[in-house]
Amino acid sequence: MDRGAIASNGVNGRTRSCNDKGKCNPATGIQGHFNLSNFEDGVLSSSFMVGLLIASPIFASLAKSFNPFRLIGVGLTVWTIAVLGCGSSFAFWFIVLCRMFVGVGEASFISLAAPFIDDYAPHKQKAVWLGVFYMCIPSGVALGYVYGGYVGKHFSWRYAFWGEAVLMAPFAVLGFLMKPLQLKGFPSTDSIKMALSVDAETSKNKNHLQAGGNEIEVSIESYKSSYKNSISKLFTQFGKDMKVLCKEKFFVVNVLGYVSYNFVIGAYSYWGPKAGYNLYKMKNADMIFGAVTIICGIIGTLSGGFILDRVTATIPNAFKVKKKSFFSLFAFGF
Numbered sequence: 086m087d088r089g090a091i092a093s094n095g096v097n098g099r100t101r102s103c104n105d106k107g108k109c110n111p112a113t114g115i116q117g118h119f120n121l122s123n124f125e126d127g128v129l130s131s132s133f134m135v136g137l138l139i140a141s142p143i144f145a146s147l148a149k150s151f152n153p154f155r156l157i158g159v160g161l162t163v164w165t166i167a168v169l170g171c172g173s174s175f176a177f178w179f180i181v182l183c184r185m186f187v188g189v190g191e192a193s194f195i196s197l198a199a200p201f202i203d204d205y206a207p208h209k210q211k212a213v214w215l216g217v218f219y220m221c222i223p224s225g226v227a228l229g230y231v232y233g234g235y236v237g238k239h240f241s242w243r244y245a246f247w248g249e250a251v252l253m254a255p256f257a258v259l260g261f262l263m264k265p266l267q268l269k270g271f272p273s274t275d276s277i278k279m280a281l282s283v284d285a286e287t288s289k290n291k292n293h294l295q296a297g298g299n300e301i302e303v304s305i306e307s308y309k310s311s312y313k314n315s316i317s318k319l320f321t322q323f324g325k326d327m328k329v330l331c332k333e334k335f336f337v338v339n340v341l342g343y344v345s346y347n348f349v350i351g352a353y354s355y356w357g358p359k360a361g362y363n364l365y366k367m368k369n370a371d372m373i374f375g376a377v378t379i380i381c382g383i384i385g386t387l388s389g390g391f392i393l394d395r396v397t398a399t400i401p402n403a404f405k406v407k408k409k410s411f412f413s414l415f416a417f418g419f
Contacts, residue, residue, distance in 0.1 A: 087168065087187065087249055089229020089378075091115070091129065092355045093371045094362045095237025096245045114242045119177045130355045132181045136188025141196045146323055153197045153268050158260020160193020165253045172246030197268075204269050216390025223382020226354055227375040234358075234371030354378070 090096050098114015100121070112118070116126050144156055167186035174180035199215060206214035236245040330336055361370030 086225040086229040086232060086252075087246075088133075088354065089226035089231075089375070090233035090236075090245045090249065091171075091184075091229075092226075092358055093230045093233030093237065094358050095234035095371060096242040097126065097233075097359060098237070098242060099359070099363065114237055115180070118242070119180075121177065125177065127355075128181060129184055130351070132184040133188040133191075136185035137192050137195065138188075140189040140192035142323070142327075144193045145196045146319070146326070148197060148268065149322075152265045153201070154263070154265035155261065157194045157197055158257060160190045161253060161257035161260050162190070163193075164190025165250050165257050168246050168250045168253070172243040172250070200268055201266060205266070212390040212393035213387070214390075216386045220383055220386040223378050223386065227377075227379035227382065230358060230371040230375035230378070234375075 094114070096114055098117045099110070099112065100117055101109060101112040103109040112120070115121070115129070119125075144160065147156055164187055167183045167190055170183035171180055171187065174183060198218065202214050202218055203211060232248075233242075233245050236242075236248060358370045358374050361367040361374065367373060
């Protein structure tokens with residue numbers, strides 16, 4: 086919903102422009118408020134992706150030491166605060182920074198929610214369950230177009246972000262209050278706590294020496310050394326994980342395909358409403374793009390999951406379905 090809202094004409098807006106007859110259109114939305122060029126406007130979308138790309142592997146790595154369900158709660162909290170910041174922005178650089186943290190917040194459930202579904206969905210319905218989850222992306226973008234267009238037109242672009250934060254706040258709270266689910270292959274909350282307590286006790290024993298009944302503190306250098314070793318281990322483990330992933334041919338092909346997909350769909354989803362409004366004079370561009378996105382998104386995502394469950398969800402069959410989808414996407418683009 087947030088992605089669609091910031092791309093909508095009601096929120097994204099436009100700069101002040103005049104035609105040959107001297108008739109001028111007032112500046113609207115974010116672009117008009119901060120007087121942004123199209124390049125600067127594009128930076129808003131790109132900054133979101135920067136936060137998402139950097140934080141996704143970090144959250145995935147942290148899931149080895151902290152409960153993944155709680156990490157999602159942390160991410161949702163960051164997301165909510167960042168969206169509030171977007172609505173309260175006073176300068177271009179500040180809203181760019183907030184958009185980066187919106188990406189950081191989204192990274193938590195983008196990287197961790199799908200594994201939860203894969204663990205808990207019935208075996209014969211895994212593809213459909215994942216299809217329903219990923220259907221929320223195009224459906225949310227479509228809803229964002231309509232929502233952003235309406236709120237921006239009748240109130241202000243700032244209210245669109247504040248409204249999103251209010252809607253997300255209960256889910257952020259539930260991320261901390263609900264009993265956390267466990268992921269297969271990850272340590273339980275109890276084992277994590279036990280490991281942390283053992284580490285704390287070991288550290289305490291190392292950092293304090295008993296001599297004649299008097300406690301002598303170990304030098305600060307030992308703390309620095311221990312801290313450096315912990316950071317080094319994290320980077321080493323992360324490097325090993327990336328090496329394993331890069332050797333997985335199916336994973337690499339999937340990533341390359343998804344990059345191509347986002348390259349096309351990203352341009353359409355962000356610049357589509359603006360192009361429709363400014364170039365083709367579509368007064369209801371937000372509504373039209375919203376309708377097209379939600380219809381195609383629901384039909385495509387659900388039908389893909391249904392087909393895979395019917396023909397058995399194997400990797401070769403998944404690639405066949407994806408191949409046809411990519412051909413359709415690029416044919417539409419050209």
